[in-house]
Amino acid sequence: MSVDRSGTPLLEMRDISIAFGGVRAVDHVTVDLWPGEVVGLLGHNGAGKSTLIKILSGAYKADSGEVLIDGKPVRIDNPRDARTHNIETIYQTLALADNLDAASNLFLGRELTTPLGLVDDARMEAETRRIMAKLNPNFRKFADPVKALSGGQRQSVAIARAVYFNARILIMDEPTAALGVHETAMVAELVKELKAQGLGIFLISHDIHDVMGLCDRVTVMKNGRLVGSERVEDVSEDDILSMIILGKNPRREAA
Amino acid sequence: MSDVGRLAGGTPERRGLADTLELDKRLFGMVAAFVLLCLGFWVWTGGTFLSPRNIFNIAVQTVAVGIMATGMVFVIVTRQIDLSVGALLAMCSATMAMTQAYVLPGVVGLDSPLIMPVTVVVGLVVGTAIGALHGWLIGYQGIPSFIVTLGGLFVWRNLNWYITNGQSVALTNERVLDFGGTEGVLGRGPSWVVGGLLALGLALALLGARRAKRRHGFAVKPAWAEGLLIAVIAGAVLGFVAVLNAYPIAATKLRRQFEARGEVMPEGFTAYHGLPVSVLLLIVVAAVMTVVARRTRFGRYIFATGGNPDAAELSGINTRWLTVKVFALMGFLCGLAALVSQARLQSHGNDIGTLDELRVIAAAVIGGTALAGGIGTIYGAILGALIMQSLQSGMGMVGVDTPFQNIVVGAVLVVAVWIDTIYRKRTGALK
Ligand SMILES: Nc1ncnc2c1ncn2[C@@H]1O[C@H](COP(=O)(O)OP(=O)(O)OP(=O)(O)O)[C@@H](O)[C@H]1O
Ligand SMILES: [Mg+2]
Numbered sequence: 001m002s003v004d005r006s007g008t009p010l011l012e013m014r015d016i017s018i019a020f021g022g023v024r025a026v027d028h029v030t031v032d033l034w035p036g037e038v039v040g041l042l043g044h045n046g047a048g049k050s051t052l053i054k055i056l057s058g059a060y061k062a063d064s065g066e067v068l069i070d071g072k073p074v075r076i077d078n079p080r081d082a083r084t085h086n087i088e089t090i091y092q093t094l095a096l097a098d099n100l101d102a103a104s105n106l107f108l109g110r111e112l113t114t115p116l117g118l119v120d121d122a123r124m125e126a127e128t129r130r131i132m133a134k135l136n137p138n139f140r141k142f143a144d145p146v147k148a149l150s151g152g153q154r155q156s157v158a159i160a161r162a163v164y165f166n167a168r169i170l171i172m173d174e175p176t177a178a179l180g181v182h183e184t185a186m187v188a189e190l191v192k193e194l195k196a197q198g199l200g201i202f203l204i205s206h207d208i209h210d211v212m213g214l215c216d217r218v219t220v221m222k223n224g225r226l227v228g229s230e231r232v233e234d235v236s237e238d239d240i241l242s243m244i245i246l247g248k249n250p251r252r253e254a255a
Numbered sequence: 256m257s258d259v260g261r262l263a264g265g266t267p268e269r270r271g272l273a274d275t276l277e278l279d280k281r282l283f284g285m286v287a288a289f290v291l292l293c294l295g296f297w298v299w300t301g302g303t304f305l306s307p308r309n310i311f312n313i314a315v316q317t318v319a320v321g322i323m324a325t326g327m328v329f330v331i332v333t334r335q336i337d338l339s340v341g342a343l344l345a346m347c348s349a350t351m352a353m354t355q356a357y358v359l360p361g362v363v364g365l366d367s368p369l370i371m372p373v374t375v376v377v378g379l380v381v382g383t384a385i386g387a388l389h390g391w392l393i394g395y396q397g398i399p400s401f402i403v404t405l406g407g408l409f410v411w412r413n414l415n416w417y418i419t420n421g422q423s424v425a426l427t428n429e430r431v432l433d434f435g436g437t438e439g440v441l442g443r444g445p446s447w448v449v450g451g452l453l454a455l456g457l458a459l460a461l462l463g464a465r466r467a468k469r470r471h472g473f474a475v476k477p478a479w480a481e482g483l484l485i486a487v488i489a490g491a492v493l494g495f496v497a498v499l500n501a502y503p504i505a506a507t508k509l510r511r512q513f514e515a516r517g518e519v520m521p522e523g524f525t526a527y528h529g530l531p532v533s534v535l536l537l538i539v540v541a542a543v544m545t546v547v548a549r550r551t552r553f554g555r556y557i558f559a560t561g562g563n564p565d566a567a568e569l570s571g572i573n574t575r576w577l578t579v580k581v582f583a584l585m586g587f588l589c590g591l592a593a594l595v596s597q598a599r600l601q602s603h604g605n606d607i608g609t610l611d612e613l614r615v616i617a618a619a620v621i622g623g624t625a626l627a628g629g630i631g632t633i634y635g636a637i638l639g640a641l642i643m644q645s646l647q648s649g650m651g652m653v654g655v656d657t658p659f660q661n662i663v664v665g666a667v668l669v670v671a672v673w674i675d676t677i678y679r680k681r682t683g684a685l686k
Pocket of ligand 1: 020023024025043044045046047048049050051052092
């Protein structure tokens, strides 16, 4: 299970800052991610977790700092740039168009087309059925707008989108918040499988238990600042809790 | 996209006819309402309402609003509104009128074949440019579309007045007037050809969709249902052509046409209108807009943006640029509608297109476009325009005064949306 941290990291975000009006939502934060690694991003509500990863996915533009992929600086000005770097995101507020069906959502922005350049709905539905058969074999509602789907079913559409397009860096912002026990287990399985394939995954969650089980490292934020980044085998649940609540890194304090 | 009962290998359930045909129930209801309306007026007017002449007139009068309503569907689906389309139509019409009546004759001569194409291009360019300007103000500058187009209503309506000095411009270029309706008709033979091709095209489109589903192993509706649907659609198209082909051109007018060519009309010569060029234009616009809505990325992004603007943005769709394109397209269609309107009236008057914005919005909404965004169809909007025009025409024929006509049209708009709201609540459908 151990991650090979020799060579260059898959992703580095260096000294990232962004402010909304007076609020310093992310304040000089540096994080990295290695191939095949799952990094848990933890912190209170409003700590800046979603904002940090939205910078990576192109939804926000950082005020300062840089992003490197495979050691090379890249510009991510919008969601399209993020996608061209194989960064896929599953958002906390599921970014699906309620009025469109599963296939249209899965391929939104990257539609399959016929030789004439028209969208090929039949082929997209076939591909959606193919990938859903693997991810969520119970999924049946291919013809309905996603509005008619349950939270878990919507989640599987969002996950399918990330998986289908061969993400190298996957961002999951509270992917299991709306899910039942069974679906949560399904997502956990999926995370393990994707990790084995060598993806780098940021997993935002409030469930420390979850994080300890799935992640290789935890990164804690508080009030926009980085508290610390530790390998899970080096810290206890209590250590993490105190990092989240007190904003202090017990290991560093002790040292 | 809202097909019902398509679960592959699903258990056979008892389903109604509309379900088996996979018909949009809303469309079904609208067609039924339209048929009832026609039958009602048919009885009330002692048959004249459904005479070839009246059907021809209703068709011709529906075109301008119908063309603009297809664009309004896109505007409303993206959660915007355009209150300026009537004024924009007047603006386009004014520039076209000045171009063909005052500018071009001095440059290329009064009878030049260049007049019509140049005039049309000028109108379309003006419409598209103004629409794009609206879209830029809305998309990139963040001004609400309600405000931008309300302002546009005042600006373009009055700039139109300024350009023409407040005077009507009589239009005489025959090739321009051909777009009006009564003047520009295809005649019997070509109308049959167009009608036949149209019926064939629709049938092939349905069969093509069926084949695509088959190829991927999805369930398709029974062959008899597909056949019935195609037969009904083809029958409606050919029936419509047959009716227009039965509307004779007045003998006096025919005689004048012969005299204009220096010939004498043979004894007993007859000719029929057939499809008007303007109606053909509406059919082409409807077909193109339907393909755009359903089969292009642009159309897909319009609906995605209406359904969830944030999701669209996060999926990499440039929603600002999309707004510019949607409003530019709306402007283009206003230019096209201006051509048809001025040709039908054979003049440009300052009040051309007055209140059209409300008719166009009403047509789109009666046709099932949801103001909350994300939902709407092109055929619905055209049917909406047709229903309103038929209502107005029928009431005129049975002697209802104009104020009462408007009262009824207004009430119908509200009632239509009311019924729709109830229906959507009952079925738990979207919004
Ligand atoms: N678009 C915005 N405009 C203004 N302030 C914002 C915006 N987005 C986030 N913020 C602020 O930035 C801070 C960090 O928010 P963020 O959503 O990143 O928190 P989070 O760590 O994801 O919290 P949660 O666990 O509740 O999801 C908060 O104070 C929030 O109010
Ligand atoms: Mg968050």
